[in-house]
Amino acid sequence: MVRANWQAGMTGTPWSGLAMEHLPVMREEALEYLQCRPGGTYVDATLGLGGHAWAILERIQPGGLLIGLDRDKESLEKARVHLQPFSDITRLLHENFKNLPLVLNNLGNRLVDGILVDLGISSFQLLEPERGFSFQSDAMLDMRMDRSQRLTAADLVNDLSEERLAEILFRYGEERFSRRIAAAIVRAREHARIARCTQLAEIVSGALRGRRPHLIHPATRTFQALRIAVNQELEGLEEFFINTVSYLRPGGRLVVISFHSLEDRIVKRSFRMLSGRCVCERTPELCTCPRREEALPVTSRPVTPGDAELDMNPRARSAKLRALERV
Numbered sequence: 270m271v272r273a274n275w276q277a278g279m280t281g282t283p284w285s286g287l288a289m290e291h292l293p294v295m296r297e298e299a300l301e302y303l304q305c306r307p308g309g310t311y312v313d314a315t316l317g318l319g320g321h322a323w324a325i326l327e328r329i330q331p332g333g334l335l336i337g338l339d340r341d342k343e344s345l346e347k348a349r350v351h352l353q354p355f356s357d358i359t360r361l362l363h364e365n366f367k368n369l370p371l372v373l374n375n376l377g378n379r380l381v382d383g384i385l386v387d388l389g390i391s392s393f394q395l396l397e398p399e400r401g402f403s404f405q406s407d408a409m410l411d412m413r414m415d416r417s418q419r420l421t422a423a424d425l426v427n428d429l430s431e432e433r434l435a436e437i438l439f440r441y442g443e444e445r446f447s448r449r450i451a452a453a454i455v456r457a458r459e460h461a462r463i464a465r466c467t468q469l470a471e472i473v474s475g476a477l478r479g480r481r482p483h484l485i486h487p488a489t490r491t492f493q494a495l496r497i498a499v500n501q502e503l504e505g506l507e508e509f510f511i512n513t514v515s516y517l518r519p520g521g522r523l524v525v526i527s528f529h530s531l532e533d534r535i536v537k538r539s540f541r542m543l544s545g546r547c548v549c550e551r552t553p554e555l556c557t558c559p560r561r562e563e564a565l566p567v568t569s570r571p572v573t574p575g576d577a578e579l580d581m582n583p584r585a586r587s588a589k590l591r592a593l594e595r596v
């Protein structure tokens with residue numbers, strides 16, 4: 270793996286206050302691979318609190334434009350306040366990035382110079398107790414990124430069949446004790462609705478007592494799985510990468526930061542397909558892959574955070590950055 274250098278801490282920047290809520294992961298590396306230039310049009314598809322966006326905006330003046338999307342209204346509004354100094358060159362929208370083609374068509378900007386996708390949730394979302402993402406919080410089991418959506422994690426935990434729960438834990442959490450945990454959840458909900466994060470964390474810990482070495486909290490994988498399921502994070506992700514590249518100008522770049530192997534596998538597969546390679550693993554005679562070279566990878570292996578960044582931000586430890594360039 271390529272280890273990158275961490276540069277420029279966050280203290281002393283105009284947004285060091287927001288850095289307390291979320292430190293942008295591999296900020297310098299993302300900028301390097303995006304190759305931001307004055308006058309260019311860039312998309313931050315996962316705006317969060319605007320940490321990466323701020324750094325992009327500093328580099329695209331004069332004449333540049335940043336289109337920022339987030340499906341979380343609260344994060345978007347925080348970013349809007351924070352990016353106020355650049356308000357004349359930003360368009361910020363409460364949108365799922367899977368609607369990016371529609372957004373670009375509506376803005377009359379068919380082709381852009383770069384797109385950044387920093388997947389997952391921010392520290393702000395994770396640590397805000399009432400959002401219900403953390404097994405350490407006593408909040409309602411919520412986990413919705415977009416709070417206008419109805420389905421919550423509590424709905425899944427209380428309403429799904431034992432088989433479906435086990436399937437979700439196995440598929441999205443890669444949890445080898447998925448059946449045991451699903452059975453414990455179903456037993457517990459017979460007595461009372463499972464409403465709070467700590468309640469679920471205790472049920473999972475009880476189900477795994479003595480079975481998992483304490484490297485991570487026993488409920489880590491269960492919480493990851495439910496979050497991915499509630500927000501349908503992986504559905505349509507491959508199609509999004511494939512479709513989105515046609516909105517890049519030749520030479521424009523797509524930069525993706527992922528945080529777990531399920532996301533990274535999709536990024537890798539999409540990048541392979543976009544560079545005209547086979548992904549179906551059939552023999553050449555039976556292969557139906559499009560084999561059209563639309564873009565070329567600019568990172569042969571994933572870029573990972575350097576030690577200095579990991580010291581400052583342990584949350585970055587699982588991050589992988591991959592980039593490709595439109596031909």
Ligand SMILES: C[S@@+](CC[C@H](N)C(=O)[O-])C[C@H]1O[C@@H](n2cnc3c(N)ncnc32)[C@H](O)[C@@H]1O
Pocket residue numbers: 291292293294314315316317318319320321322338339340341344364365366367387388389390391414
């Ligand atoms: C890791 S954070 C991004 C942090 C951001 N780069 C920064 O520097 O502050 C990921 C953000 O993407 C948003 N998000 C996740 N999936 C999304 C989707 N499909 N569409 C739009 N936003 C999404 C989350 O709500 C969250 O705010």
